[in-house]
Amino acid sequence: MVALSIVFVFLLALSRGESELDAKIPSPGEATQQEDPDLSLRGSCQPAPSCQKCILSHPSCAWCKQLNFTASGEAEARRCGRREELLARGCPLQELEEPRGWQDVLQDEPLSQGDRGEGATQLAPQRVRITLRPGETQQLRVRFLRAAGYPVDLYYLMDLSYSMKDDLERVRQLGHALLVQLQKVTDSVRIGFGSFVDKTVLPFVSTVPAKLRHPCPTRLEPCQPPFSFRHVLSLTDNAQDFEREVGRQSVSGNLDSPEGGFDAILQAALCQKQIGWRNVSRLLVFTSDDTFHTAGDGKLGGIFMPSDGHCHLDSNGLYSRSPEFDYPSVGQVAQALSAANIQPIFAVTSPTLPVYQELSKLIPKSAVGELSEDSSNVVQLIMDAYNSLSSTVTLEHSSLPPGVHISYESQCGGPEKTESEAGDRGQCKQVGINQTVNFWVTLQATSCLPQPHLLRLRALGFSEEVTVELHTVCDCNCSDTQLQAPYCSDGQGHLQCGVCSCVPGRLGRLCECSEAELSSPDLESGCRAPNGTGPLCSGKGRCQCGRCSCSGQSSGRLCECDDASCERHEGILCGGFGHCQCGVCHCHANRTGRACECSGDVDNCVSSEGGHCSGHGYCKCNRCQCTEGYYGALCDQCSGCKTPCETHRDCAECGAFGTGPLATNCSMACAHANVTLDLTPVLDDGWCKERTLDNKLFFFLVTNEAGGRVLLRVKPQEQGADHTQAVVLGCIGGIVAVGLVLVLAYRLSVEIYDRREYSRFEKERQQLNWKQDNNPLYKSAITTTINPRFQEADDPPF
The missing domain is CATH 2.10.25.10 (Laminin)
Known part of the structure; x- marks a missing residue:
């Protein structure tokens, strides 16, 4: 079991990566929304040869179609520029061609405040036409109101492997209780039932004939043959039909732990006609006590063909082609559920809960709940999950055409907006009944659409949608178009947007000369410097009809000026x-x-007192440049400094009136200040006006209770010389001196002690009155023993 769990986690990781690709790239059109914008839309507006190319080059570009707008020798491409630049160059406002995108609301039924049931309008507007200029954004407001009593279709999909035997007994009495609970929140509810086990091939199911007929461990209990998925009961509002059909079911069995639940989910989403789904809130309750097989597992049973994404239910409701197709991937399941607008609720036991929680992150608008061992809490679990899903409003879009980008901002209850990343979806959670939320959908095109595109916005779990007709404006609608215009040298060209398009054989800004005249030396002389040297038109244009036609940002009679080299x-x-x-x-x-x-304005530099930059700086480019020590937008803040007013204000107040924070200790805290009252009327205004008299006195103006003015003179304490450096050096010198004294005293005490000890040793040595070579206390370690039977060498032998 542990080994199978490890293998499953590995396969889930692989399928998760695959699902993210599948979910994010459902079609080639939608893949383009993550591409970088067209390079032509970056940077600033540049000259362009025609009005069409001008407005496509950058969203800030405009075109001046005024006749004779360009100066002599100046390229017609200079008609293209920013609106402010063209107006400054003298182009009349009515001669500017600057198409912009717009939107038309075609259908906007009011939201059904307080209505119930399927007919309530929850999403508005219903149909909009939006025209985009490439590079420009358009913002659409989509409103959603959650109506009460919205109809619900619930399909109960149950794992009938042998381990779910106890749960089946509970589910047989589920129909009535579930309908009663759902009818409390909606007037129209239907329920259906389906079951699954696993693919009927090795190694998932035993193919021994006896085991195929009866896969349960004991032969005495009822057991049905294994199957992949069986649709048992179509959606109905009759609880007795649900309980009757479920009561006929019996468990089955398989060999491995993971089940074939993905096959069942995919078929339930694809076979909408057989299941009987209505266009209402669709819930799919998935109950199991184990994990699931995913794409690639079928190879263990010799199945290599990927799932084809079609419905394959036979007349008995069985998934007939299960042994032919591999299990679907996580991405394929997520895409099928999203396309069918089905919200899955995974009711699983605690051992597999973390796996399904990770799976839920990959499937939009899904919920996970912990199922008890015998499914006794399944009704409450379904109701909790339904309340959570129905209170979460998620707005998403269909596939986008190439070159169109989308982003969302969600306004879920207050005036603030919560931004989502481009290409994401809008979402609001915990939306109450009859509560309105807003989504701001921003659209931008980076290229022209060959034809209009229908974009659909829908709230997941609900049947309504917003249809957006996308168009692009990629050309100018000039009103001066004229064939063989007199302006173009009496009909030698066609006039369009202020520019002459010459007939074949004619050249020049006004088609004033023919190609045969180009080789004339007299004409070229008008394109050279007076001394006849240098390239034609300074090398920045070409000579046409004896005049320079400059290229790019060059201008002047000989294209000698570069109008793009400014700062x-x-x-x-x-x-x-x-x-x-x-x-x-x-x-x-x-x-x-x-x-x-x-x-040139100085509005941002004026302080509240009327001066510029509070008197501590100067105004440059409408911004204060503060002197050293001051900062702030108006140089009104100082780092580490106080004004005299701030320094002496409390002393002035307590000395004059006996009030303020220093009132209780004024004589000591303000001993340095000499406060006097002067009842002479003063015309100055304000609490404090500081003035210096001989660098000693400061004037404070304080309003008394009678409404008059009182003049306070505060004499600050005389400041002595700054002895900080001397004090610091003195402290350091004292510390060093004390340290040296302590070291010398220690060495002296050690020397005296050593000399006394040596003297005492010498004295004791001289007092010794005996002297021996051997220590009298020494005892030898050798013991001599005599053998009584030992005979000397000179004794006669026997």
Whole structure:
């Protein structure tokens, strides 16, 4: 069992990665929403040869169609620029061509406040047409109101492996109790039933004929043959039918722990006609006491063909082609449930609860609950999960066309908005009955759509949706279009958006010359410097009809000026507050600086007292530049310093009136101050006006109770010389001196002690009155023993 659990966790990790890919890339169109925007939409507005290319180059670009707007030699591409720049160059507002996106609400039925049932309107607007200019964003407000009593279809999908034997007895009495509980929150509820075991191939199920007929351990108990998935009862509002059909069921058996639940979930989502799903809130209750097989496990049984994503129920409600197709992946199951707008509730036992909690994170709007060992709490579990799911409103979109991006902001109850990342979904939790929430859907196109696209927004778990017709505006609608216009040299070209398009063989800004005249030396002389040297048109244009037609940002009679070489501020030429001419920024009114970066206004520098920057700085570019020691937007804050008013204010108050924080200790705390009262009327205004007299006196103006003015003079304490350095050096010298004295005293005491001990030793040595070579207390370690039977060598032998 432990080994199988380890293998399952590994397979779940693999399927999780696959599911994320499957769920996030359901179609080639939706994959484009994560791509980077078109490179042409980055940066600032640049010149373009036509109005169409101009508005597609950048969302800030506009086109001036005024006749003769460009100067002599200036390229027609200079008609393209930012709105402010073109207006500053003299283009009339009515001659600006600047198409913008817009939106039209085609259908907006009011939300059904207080209504109940299936007919309530919960999502608005219902149909919108949005036209996008590439690079520009449009924001759509979608409103959702949670109505009471919304209809519910609940399909109970049960694991009938042998380990669920006790649970089946509980489920047989489930129908009536479940209907009663659901009818408390909705007037229309239907329930259905289906069951699953596992694929009927080795190693998932024993293929021994006797075991296929009766897979249970004992032959005396009722047991049905194993199967992958069986649809038992279509959705009905009759509790007796539910209990009768479930009562006919009996458990089955398989070999391994994981079950074939994914096959059952996929078929329940795909076979909508057989199950009988209505277009209402759809709940699928999945009960099991073990984990599940996923994509790839079928190879253990010789099954290599992936699931084809189609319904395969036969006339008996059995998943007939289970042995042919592999188990579906997590991503495939999540996508099928989302497409069918089904909200799964996983009611599982505690050992497998963590696995299903991880699975729920990969399936939008799903819930997980802990099932008791005998399923006795299943009704309460379903009701808790239903209340949680129905109070969570999740807005998502269908697949996006290439080049269109989407993002959401959710306003769930207050005025604030909660942002979601681009390509994500909007979500509000704990939404109450008859409560309205708002979703702000932001759309942006980075390229033109070849044809209109229908985008659908829907709240998961509910049947309503918002249909958005997406269009793009990619061309100018100039009203001056004229064939063979007199303006173009008496019909030698066609006029469109202020520019002449010459007929074949004609050239020039106004089609004023023919191609045959281009080789004339006289014409080229008008494109060179007076001395006749240098390249034609300074190498920055071409000579046409004896005049230079400059390219890019060049201008001048000989294209000698570069109108793109001016200073930039925050990446914008001339800061966006002027136009560049011959490398010099010509700023708009009230703007200064090399890049027009400075504003001539001083509104942001005026302090409350009327002065600029509180008297502690100067105003530059409408911002205060503070002197050293001061900071803040108005230089009104000082790091580590106090004004005289702040320093002596409390002493002035307690000395004059006996009030304030120092009133109880004024004589000691303000001994340095000499406070006097002067009842002479003073015209100055304010609590404190500091003035210095001989660097000693400060004046404080205080309003007394009678409404008059009192003049207080505070003489600060005379400040002596600063002896800080001397004190610090003295402390350090004293510490060093004391240390040296202690070291010398210690060494002296040790020397005296050693000399006394040596003297005492010498004295005792001289007092000794005996002297021996051997120690009288020494005892030898050798013992001599005589053998009484030992004979000397000179004794005669016997």
